[in-house]
Amino acid sequence: GQQVMQIPQYQHVQEGEDFTTYCNSSTTLSNIQWYKQRPGGHPVFLIQLVKSGEVKKQKRLTFQFGEAKKNSSLHITATQTTDVGTYFCAGDTGRRALTFGSGTRLQVQP
Amino acid sequence: DAGVIQSPRHEVTEMGQEVTLRCKPISGHNSLFWYRQTMMRGLELLIYFNNNVPIDDSGMPEDRFSAKMPNASFSTLKIQPSEPRDSAVYFCASSIDRGRAYGYTFGSGTRLTVV
Numbered sequence: 001g002q003q004v005m006q007i008p009q010y011q012h013v014q015e016g017e018d019f020t021t022y023c024n025s026s027t028t029l030s031n032i033q034w035y036k037q038r039p040g041g042h043p044v045f046l047i048q049l050v051k052s053g054e055v056k057k058q059k060r061l062t063f064q065f066g067e068a069k070k071n072s073s074l075h076i077t078a079t080q081t082t083d084v085g086t087y088f089c090a091g092d093t094g095r096r097a098l099t100f101g102s103g104t105r106l107q108v109q110p
Numbered sequence: 111d112a113g114v115i116q117s118p119r120h121e122v123t124e125m126g127q128e129v130t131l132r133c134k135p136i137s138g139h140n141s142l143f144w145y146r147q148t149m150m151r152g153l154e155l156l157i158y159f160n161n162n163v164p165i166d167d168s169g170m171p172e173d174r175f176s177a178k179m180p181n182a183s184f185s186t187l188k189i190q191p192s193e194p195r196d197s198a199v200y201f202c203a204s205s206i207d208r209g210r211a212y213g214y215t216f217g218s219g220t221r222l223t224v225v
Contacts, residue, residue, distance in 0.1 A: 030210075031210065033213050033214075035213070035214075041218075042201060042216040042217065042218050042219050043153070043201070043203075043214075043216050044216070045212070045213030045214060045215070046213075048210075048211070048212075048213060088153065092210065096155075096166055097143055097155050097158040097166060097208070098143075098155070098214065099155070100145075100152060100153040100155075101152075102152045103152060103153075
């Protein structure tokens with residue numbers, strides 16, 4: 001079955017440093033979505049990427065979708081303590097519900 | 111809108127007991143999903159419904175699990191009999207058009223502990 005892998009599993013940064021998480025799918029995706037889950041909370045939808053090579057920005061967050069539509073990345077510039085949480089990518093093949101990656105837990109040291 | 115509403119928020123039960131988790135999706139959303147989250151296995155899809163019809167239940171662990179969606183505003187996930195390995199956070203999510211435009215909206219989850 002489809003698998004979605006994310007690296008790293010965990011990252012601890014100093015406030016103001018940048019952060020990147022990478023997502024790889026075993027199959028070609030029709031789209032990829034990103035979610036954020038705060039500690040003790042539930043996943044919250046951030047964004048969807050559909051086109052090959054697409055890049056989208058939300059303030060300090062930059063999302064990319066690979067040319068082959070099998071990988072994606074999320075980059076946060078100048079992290080803040082409010083960025084703490086687990087970031088999940090979720091792949092859509094168009095045939096099933098979203099398959100979530102294993103997530104990257106981000107800890108930001110003030 | 112109140113969002114996706116799940117109940118109960120927490121459930122502690124003894125092994126062998128029946129557990130029923132409830133979900134009210136966002137009005138107008140036609141897709142509903144049940145996910146289970148554990149440290150070991152992450153977020154796993156259990157079942158999803160589209161227009162109240164189960165489309166994919168391949169993630170349901172075994173016959174002890176069952177899910178229903180009798181109408182567009184209510185769904186249940188039942189575990190009978192429950193086992194300690196069922197301990198997890200169970201999320202319900204809903205979306206328009208299988209989430210292909212606006213993503214999934216998750217409820218706050220039910221934290222289930224089976225002792």
